[in-house]
Amino acid sequence: MKPVVIIHAKLPDALLRKLEAHFQLVIVEKLSAETMPLLRQQLATAVGIIGTGLRVDEALLQQAPLLKVASTISVGYDQYDLSALQRRQITLTHTPYVLNDTVADLAFALMLAAARRVCELNAVVKQGQWHKQSESGYFGVDLHHKTLAILGMGRIGQAIAKRAYFGFDMKVSYSARHDKPEVDRTFQAQRVELDQLLSSADFVVNILPSTMETQNLIGEKQFALMKPSAVFINLGRGNTVDEQALYRALKNKQILAAGLDVYQSEPIATDSPLLTLDNIVCLPHIGSATAETRFAMQSCAVDNLINSLLYPNDPQKTVYRVN
Structure with a gap:
């Protein structure tokens, strides 16, 4: 009998067939109050789980005595209790690399939309309020040749820096725990302390993860340091920004x-x-939401699960482990 794997996401048929070749599948496409009892019941025999949106903590793991691998279809892993997984020697995998360019593209979509008032002026036209004499009232600000501050210079940060430097002739500065000599050389970038970074930037892009250190990192003080002409973008985690402080900063100009x-x-x-x-331009958390990127993430997560369970000691099999 094949080992049991629980899928708590909707996967394409091709990837389901790939998993079915090795495992008995329990599919819970949508997590809800109605489907959670089935998922919890099946945990008793599952060796692997794959999906997104499920809180995997000590309480859930107590119901999964055979679990060996948890594969998340995401880069972030906020929903997973790493300590509980490590105590039980359960491998957690994720999907880095495949969404770097897509998220970087969205960073520029948001920067351009906010700077050039795209959504606001789209509404003006559609509501029949476009009057030629009001043209000066539609002014935005330029992106090219401005200073871009990137909070966090990991893989996505570097993809943003590449677009900024080579595509828009922007001056790039960033905050990070350590210097990034290759980034500095390639993009003529500079690592700067946070206060100075914020006060000198025309555009600020936050891609910081959620940690104890980053919670509400950007608040009243930080917005007060920014230029009145600054544009702030958040693609990291919501709890890194004090939203009430952001509201006041925008409302009060x-x-x-x-x-x-x-x-x-x-x-x-x-x-x-x-x-x-x-x-303000508000999107519904679509950083990786393109058909191509989502399939790449799903495919990576499936390979992570298969390789972790079937080939745990094979160096030729790629697995993107968190722990």
Whole structure:
């Protein structure tokens, strides 16, 4: 009898067939109050789980005595209790690399949309309020040749820096725990302390992960340091930014505009004051949401699961482990 794997996501047929060649599959395409009892029941015999959105903590792991591998279809792994997984010697894998360019593209979509007031002026046209004499009232700000500050210079940060330097002739500065000599050489970039970074930037892109150190890292003080002409973009994690402070900074014109793809609570509440502002662009957490990238992430996660379970000691089999 084949070992049991639980899929808590919707996967393409080709990837399901790939898994079916090795495992007995239990498929829970959508996590809900109705489907969670089935998932928890099947945990008793499962050796692997693959998907997104499931909180994997000590309570859940107590119901999964045979579990060996958890494969998340994401780069981030906030939903996983790493200590609990390590205590039980359960491997956690994720999907880095495949979404770097897609998220970097979205960073520029948000920067351009916020700087050139794309969504606001799209509404003007569609609502029949476009009057030629109002043209000067439609002014935005340029992106090219401006200073870009990147908070976090990992793989995505470097993809953003590449587009900024080679595509828009931007001056790149960044914050990171350590110097990045290759980044400095390639993009003529400079690592700068946070306060100086924020005060000198025309555009600030936050791609920081959620950690104890980064929670509410960008708040009242940090927005006060930014230029009145600055544009702030958040593609990292929602809890790295104090949203009330961001609202006040936008409302009071401390900064020019913002673009968000992540929020402290998701979906963002429909009565959030941020949604009342014209100078903010809000997206529904679509950083990796293209057909090509999502398939690449799913494929990577499936390979991680297969290789971890069937070929745990084979150096020729690629596995992107978190722990």
